[in-house]
Amino acid sequence: MSLAPTASAIAAAVRSGEVRASEVLEGCLEAIDQVEGQLGCFVTLTPELARAQAEAVDAQVAAGAPLGPLAGVPVAVKDNLCTAGVPTTCSSRILASWRPPYDATAVARLVAAGAVVVGKTNLDEFAMGSSTETSAFGPTRNPYDPSRVPGGSSGGSAAVVAAGAVPLALGTDTGGSIRQPAALCGVVGLKPTYGAVSRYGLIAFASSLDQVGPLAQTVEDAAALLDAIAGHDPMDSTSLPEGVLPCHRALDRGVAGLRIGLVRELVEAEGIEPGVRRRVEDAAEALAAAGATVEPVSVPELALGLPAYYLIAPAEASSNLARYDGVRYGLRVDGADVEEMQARTRAAGFGPEVKRRILLGTYALSAGYYDAYYAQAQRVRTLIVRAFERAYEQADLLLGATTPTTAFPLGAKVEDPLAMYLSDVFTIPTNLAGHPALSVPFGTDDAGLPVGVQLLAPALAEPSLVAAGAVLERSAPALPPPPVAASWRLGVPR
């Protein structure tokens, strides 16, 4: 089900000459214009850059030159991925005016594949949050109910795809930041294996957890985007040398013979809404009906993920965000000496959630506390990796909810960080293990809000995720279009 033309439909139409990339782009820009005022998905729109890219694709078509797999497909890019010459803010005051001199590898590969970058999407400041409310530039709203959050931190990317204004978007996922907003907005979100996609040009939040991945209307589009951006990058030392197998070919593989573990801790957990739980059970039945063996499994260690994550991620963040000191780029607030200038810059430039995590992380790494906090959290991380290894001896894939709840109202959890953190309780363990996971929309709760179900897989098993995700997508209850939706069709009449 999709509102806007899918990426695969656009690429096929551009390739065949049925429509020009420039025409697709104008339709897309108009669609964005229809919803942006209500949703606030973008920090920066880049129509001029996009027009130049679309014209380049059209020139290739006219010349009969080979086209990339995403030729002419408009894509939105989360604003923590560097784009040469285009402001890249992380939705933070401290980087509000910064223009990187280079493209992130994921962005460069998208453009090389023929995609057209229409703008930079809103996020929780430095990707720290689960609602896109910590953005310094105001929140993004959920197309299914603009009084509710889109999730986060890739809220702008999820909302703009859900509203049918852009077919594809890049997000990043440190503890669930692709999958959680995908679930809350009713779109597909895939967090790849750690190292499958280069982090070069991704502004770091927590380096050992961050991954770039797709948000899309369909599993097929998500697979196409992943295929375009994955692969070894010599600029990222943690990039996997072998790379992930192409996912596109796995789309029609089905689930017959696959062993799928329904994870008790991701279904029966305290705080999970009944409407969410019911949909996960429906999804399990659908997979069984399609030929998979679905068995309940228990992975008790997953409960340890959240506390471990909230030590490791802030610890890395406290170091990663040190460089925003007013000396070289970004915001500077003057002071009597360097120390005062740095302190004032950081006090003015960072919002409360970022400061909270810097403090947490600094504390966790401090002399005398390192072993009790950071080192202990790393040991827990190892336990979680082992627990997943055991689970994958019994199952090829794991199934559970993506989030305990559907989209919550704006402001509901702003004053209660712990409640906000619990929103990622089901997604965090995958990041700690470095594994891939996929969130697929599977109907709605009783209030009509989208529910996402999550498929988890061992490292580099993205093709299996895509195969099972496609099965779920085909068997999912129809998702009604959101109240805030763009209307556009492929191209404009000639």
Place this chain on the structure above:
Amino acid sequence: MTPAGWEAVIGLEVHCELRTRTKLFCGCRNEFGAPPNTHVCPVCLGLPGSLPVLNRQAVELAMRIGLALGCRIEPSVFHRKNYFYPDMPKDYQISQYDEPICVEGALTLPDGSRVGIVRAHLEEDTGKTSHIGESGRIHGAGYALVDYNRAGVPLVEIVSAPDIRSAQQARAYVAELRGVLVATGASDGRMEEGSLRVDANVSVRRAGSDVLGTRCEVKNLNSLRSLVRALEHEVARQVGLLEAGQPVVQETRHFDEDRGVTVALRSKEEAFDYRYFPEPDLVALAPEPAWREAVAASQPPLPAARRQALAELFGAARLEGPRAEQAETVLELGLDALVRAAAEAGVDPALALARTANEAAAQAEAARQVDPGAYVALLRMEQEGRLSATQAKTVLAELLQHGGDPADIAERLGLVGLDRGALASVVAEVVAAHPEEWSRFCAGEEKLAGFFTGQVMRRTRGQADGKLVAAELATRRAAEAGAP
């Protein structure tokens, strides 16, 4: 000098900039002296989103240093050392912490003493801040400019055990270590350009005690002279405190070159908490055994072995006195191979060492480029009396400046030495022309030797070798005295 009754206990941390083609984590050129901020990129500027990629050549040079110091090469891990400093682009330094690449070695100094090496690890250098303002000092500066060309330049930090007992031994340690670093190709050894920087940990104790005293770290020791002055001052300061019944406070001190004193920088309580943790942007470093072995197999000769080889030319176990000093000069300048080549071709090793340590050393850069065959040929001409010492020096200067064949140079300059026979006939002519003076000389008026030498020089237009003239005069006089 350490005050009587006291002993200094010193450990040194030497930071060595590696002579790699590019920086430690990016492709920017590693070059001293370029215009500010011209060798920079997103990675070494620490721009958001940039990531480090380890330089293979830096790892290889670190292994060379470790192997030269007898260290074990271990699998290692990079850590982040977190602190705010404007010339450090990421506000953390990528360094190695509890798992360094080189561990447990030793360096034997020329006097035979041995200094343990605790570890040697890889890390990145910082940029360089210039404080601009009336005073030229940090306090009172109007503003500061930062040059990031040096940011990300690879360093190896070599940490000695607290085995050093005096400022002079510390000097000898750094000099010998410098020789090792230059020999392995790891460093250009230029302390004045900051290629080698030294911090010292200093404590004192009563002679004979084996208890360690409270130590201070002294920074900014950027020449061998500064090292000795700073250590002598610091040792005297600590002894003075203890003798006055006051404690030494553990702190970091800065050596003020102008005043020749160390001044407190920060106390133990003010010390940074660096919050080390493993660098998540890099993977663990484990050089494969084949690589390690290839590096070990291609290690160049080290100063200790080369020093030994020079001593052997003289049939000695080690050299002493002025000859030892000459040997150190040629070793430091990398000219010892010339001495060995000449000696092996039959030149008197004393002559070869002297010419190399004096005349060749004065133009060391040219001497390192000279054709060893030509150099040896020149020394042979001098040895065989075909050129006087003065002539040989003239030819050498020409050889170093323009190259060429020393015989051709000598001929072109008209510096053809007189052989013994030709010299004897000139002497005979002079004697015949001055019979009265000759009689007085034969009667023992020694000062007339100068008169005859001058006459010979005049007739030969200065080309005669003074020593040979003296010898000829003596021979002639002895022959006449012995005649019936």
